[in-house]
Amino acid sequence: xxxxxxxxxxxxxxxxxxxxxxxxxxxxxxxxxxxxxxxxxxxxxxxxxxxxxxxxxxxxxxxxxxxxxxxx
Amino acid sequence: xxxxxxxxxxxxxxxxxxxxxxxxxxxxxxxxxxxxxxxxxxxxxxxxxxxxxxxxxxxxxxxxxxxxxxxxxxxxxxxxxxxxxxxxxxxxxxxxxxxxxxxxxxxxxxxxxxxxxxxxxxxxxxxxxxxxxxxxxxxxxxxxxxxxxxxxxxxxxxxxxxxxxxxxxxxxxxxxxxxxxxxxxxxxxxxxxxxxxxxxxxxxxxxxxxxxxxxxxxxxxxxxxxxxxxxxxxxxxxxxxxxxxxxxxxxxxxxxxxxxxxxxxxxxxxxxxxxxxxxxxxxxxxxxxxxxxxxxxxxxxxxxxxxxxxxxxxxxxxxxxxxxxxxxxxxxxxxxxxxxxxxxxxxxxxxxxxxxxxxxxxxxxxxxxxxxxxxxxxxxxxxxxxxxxxxxxxxxxxxxxxxxxxxxxxxxxxxxxxxxxxxxxxxxxxxxxxxxxxxxxxxxxxxxxxxxxxxxxxxxxxxxxxxxxxxxxxxxxxxxxxxxxxxxxxxxxxxxxxxxxxxxxxxxxxxxxxxxxxxxxxxxxxxxxxxxxxxxxxxxxxxxxxxxxxxxxxxxxxxxxxxxxxxxxxxxxxxxxxxxxxxxxxxxxxxxxxxxxxxxxxxxxxxxxxxxxxxxxxxxxxxxxxxxxxxxxxxxxxxxxxxxxxxxxxxxxxxxxxxxxxxxxxxxxxxxxxxxxxxxxxxxxxxxxxxxxxxxxxxxxxxxxxxxxxxxxxxxxxx
Numbered sequence: 001x002x003x004x005x006x007x008x009x010x011x012x013x014x015x016x017x018x019x020x021x022x023x024x025x026x027x028x029x030x031x032x033x034x035x036x037x038x039x040x041x042x043x044x045x046x047x048x049x050x051x052x053x054x055x056x057x058x059x060x061x062x063x064x065x066x067x068x069x070x071x072x
Numbered sequence: 073x074x075x076x077x078x079x080x081x082x083x084x085x086x087x088x089x090x091x092x093x094x095x096x097x098x099x100x101x102x103x104x105x106x107x108x109x110x111x112x113x114x115x116x117x118x119x120x121x122x123x124x125x126x127x128x129x130x131x132x133x134x135x136x137x138x139x140x141x142x143x144x145x146x147x148x149x150x151x152x153x154x155x156x157x158x159x160x161x162x163x164x165x166x167x168x169x170x171x172x173x174x175x176x177x178x179x180x181x182x183x184x185x186x187x188x189x190x191x192x193x194x195x196x197x198x199x200x201x202x203x204x205x206x207x208x209x210x211x212x213x214x215x216x217x218x219x220x221x222x223x224x225x226x227x228x229x230x231x232x233x234x235x236x237x238x239x240x241x242x243x244x245x246x247x248x249x250x251x252x253x254x255x256x257x258x259x260x261x262x263x264x265x266x267x268x269x270x271x272x273x274x275x276x277x278x279x280x281x282x283x284x285x286x287x288x289x290x291x292x293x294x295x296x297x298x299x300x301x302x303x304x305x306x307x308x309x310x311x312x313x314x315x316x317x318x319x320x321x322x323x324x325x326x327x328x329x330x331x332x333x334x335x336x337x338x339x340x341x342x343x344x345x346x347x348x349x350x351x352x353x354x355x356x357x358x359x360x361x362x363x364x365x366x367x368x369x370x371x372x373x374x375x376x377x378x379x380x381x382x383x384x385x386x387x388x389x390x391x392x393x394x395x396x397x398x399x400x401x402x403x404x405x406x407x408x409x410x411x412x413x414x415x416x417x418x419x420x421x422x423x424x425x426x427x428x429x430x431x432x433x434x435x436x437x438x439x440x441x442x443x444x445x446x447x448x449x450x451x452x453x454x455x456x457x458x459x460x461x462x463x464x465x466x467x468x469x470x471x472x473x474x475x476x477x478x479x480x481x482x483x484x485x486x487x488x489x490x491x492x493x494x495x496x497x498x499x500x501x502x503x504x505x506x507x508x509x510x511x512x513x514x515x516x517x518x519x520x521x522x523x524x525x526x527x528x529x530x531x532x533x534x535x536x537x538x539x540x541x542x543x544x545x546x547x548x549x550x551x552x553x554x555x556x557x558x559x560x561x562x563x564x565x566x567x568x569x570x571x572x573x574x575x576x577x578x579x580x581x582x583x584x585x586x587x588x589x590x591x592x593x594x595x596x597x598x599x600x601x602x603x604x605x606x607x608x609x610x611x612x613x614x615x616x617x618x619x620x621x622x623x624x625x626x627x628x629x630x631x632x633x634x635x636x637x638x639x640x641x642x643x644x645x646x647x648x649x650x651x652x653x654x655x656x657x658x659x660x661x662x663x664x665x666x667x668x669x670x671x672x673x674x675x676x677x678x679x680x681x682x683x684x685x686x687x688x689x690x691x692x693x694x695x696x697x698x699x700x701x702x703x704x705x706x707x708x709x710x711x712x713x714x715x716x717x718x719x720x721x722x723x724x725x726x727x728x729x730x731x732x733x734x735x736x737x738x739x740x741x742x743x744x745x746x747x748x749x750x751x752x753x754x755x756x757x758x759x760x761x762x763x764x765x766x767x768x769x770x771x772x773x774x775x776x777x778x779x780x781x782x783x784x785x786x787x788x789x790x791x
Contacts, residue, residue: 071628
């Protein structure tokens with residue numbers, strides 16, 4: 001659904017040595033205010049691993065915002 | 073339609089979710105009996121699966137098989153399955169002795185049949201006996217009649233189809249019109265020829281103005297129905313759907329329902345988007361985390377997978393404007409459908425049909441055959457429903473034989489075609505052969521467990537090797553446990569879900585436990601102890617949903633934001649609190665969540681006892697194929713070598729991993745198999761079982777299940 005709203009598979013963002021996961025979340029919120037990314041609603045992964053909000057990002061890291069899948 | 077037997081009755085009123093009546097029909101005699109239940113029956117067995125378990129435990133024996141006259145086909149909702157004020161009601165279960173597993177199976181199913189059966193006066197319907205003629209049962213709560221009649225004949229094509237026949241029958245018994253005062257369950261001709269026949273639940277969708285269908289897909293319940301000579305059951309009630317459970321505290325129900333509806337409304341649109349995509353949205357996430365069961369679960373990810381992602385179905389097929397609840401009042405509304413789809417293959421090529429689905433499981437089943445064509449998914453979905461066969465078992469069994477072909481166990485002379493992964497023509501041909509019980513499809517229709525024996529005999533005779541050695545190889549990749557085919561998730565990277573499938577009492581279906589993300593992605597189950605606790609807790613709460621007539625998705629697939637501040641967010645306890653409130657308001661009880669878990673555990677232990685009686689209840693029966701544990705073959709290891717090498721290094725600590733990839737693969741599998749055995753030990757202890765996976769006497773006594781049959785069974789089992 002994020003893809004339908006943004007018309008893109010991924011976006012790049014500039015980072016510094018101090019950029020954290022939370023900063024990326026805020027960056028996406030500002031770029032795409034129509035996407036709802038509330039805390040507690042999404043699972044954030046960095047390079048397919050669950051990541052804490054204060055994790056420092058490195059060059060080439062891939063961040064995903066996923067639903068909290070638990071069932072079926 | 074010739075009436076063979078009919079009774080008049082006055083429908084019992086629903087009070088607090090129950091009528092305290094079971095409708096018993098014996099098709100062999102024929103006979104119709106309304107059984108009044110004692111007051112404590114519902115307290116002990118809850119409803120739904122619980123009622124089916126008790127009827128099967130008392131009414132069948134260890135010799136009973138799916139086609140035995142004494143086998144009972146039970147359909148039962150539960151005390152909460154009949155309420156538009158709460159999301160996700162309307163569910164009922166179909167339970168019986170399975171043609172695939174030879175033990176108890178139940179499959180849950182949506183639509184209007186369960187609620188209408190309840191309003192027509194029955195907590196459950198239990199059908200026994202076998203008729204030589206094809207019959208239908210008509211339960212008319214409005215007219216106050218229950219009828220056994222010969223199945224009407226329309227024309228061959230209609231008569232063979234579960235959907236076509238059901239729609240024609242509904243029209244016939246309702247003066248040529250369709251409306252939502254009546255609903256049907258049907259089984260198609262394919263269910264006569266395959267062991268994985270399904271029961272379709274047909275209902276009139278007032279928004280789409282057409283008949284829609286949901287399916288009890290797993291374990292061959294439709295095969296049992298057809299072997300009884302039963303083609304369809306129609307239930308009718310003119311009573312209002314509003315407050316269908318006649319709750320003790322109607323305001324309490326309204327409040328609980330409002331809270332859940334608010335969470336679903338707010339959160340689904342930020343999470344899985346089930347109301348938009350249905351369950352097809354899962355395909356992308358499964359592929360992303362190497363869980364998509366491609367080529368018989370060999371690979372979890374493919375560059376071709378995006379052809380089967382939700383967006384494709386949304387853009388090409390799903391009607392986007394209409395909410396799709398399978399029962400009234402559900403704002404999750406995930407039962408997607410498509411109108412006016414033209415079939416391009418098979419005996420009905422050219423026909424324009426309405427299709428209900430696909431669900432994720434059907435998409436996964438097609439990927440297991442190595443096929444990534446969305447139109448084939450749609451056609452496969454429709455044909456399976458019309459024939460009355462399970463999309464999951466059909467796909468997994470075909471993909472098993474595809475792998476037998478890939479690895480040289482079978483040739484084109486055996487299968488009648490080049491049965492390679494991705495060969496749509498071959499898969500399509502087999503689908504139709506399974507349904508009519510001809511050609512190689514007749515073998516495929518027996519399922520993976522029996523398929524393995526067939527291949528072993530054939531291959532061993534041809535090559536002068538022992539059947540045992542061939543079977544050992546087939547056991548690596550034949551994706552079944554207890555005789556049931558796996559549902560559509562790869563478990564190689566989640567030890568918890570290996571247990572979720574291995575310990576599942578009915579066989580590897582994920583409705584007991586789906587722990588893959590919690591374990592593999594969220595990392596919330598880091599130790600064996602954590603995994604074992606989850607493997608006790610989740611099957612119990614999920615059992616409760618199957619006993620009460622509820623869909624699990626509004627609970628488990630819509631995370632309540634308040635769960636984030638709880639100790640175990642994945643249990644989504646804040647939402648479960650709404651369910652507890654709904655139960656108490658409906659029935660007038662004062663139960664806690666722990667009380668509910670205890671009620672479920674009684675049912676769980678009873679199901680385990682049935683498994684034990686039927687020869688499927690020990691540690692041996694909980695063993696899973698090597699492919700479910702790890703990369704059974706080197707090609708699978710190579711596809712994820714980096715991940716597997718890292719895992720192996722973690723297990724070895726300071727010791728060095730072996731030098732060659734072949735050695736690493738071999739050691740990896742040894743470690744994985746060892747880990748699964750450790751998991752068995754700990755889980756059995758948590759569940760109150762012996763190390764052989766048999767319930768201890770104190771466990772059976774704790775839940776007041778130690779009747780004479782249980783005593784004898786445990787003695788025979790050395791407990």
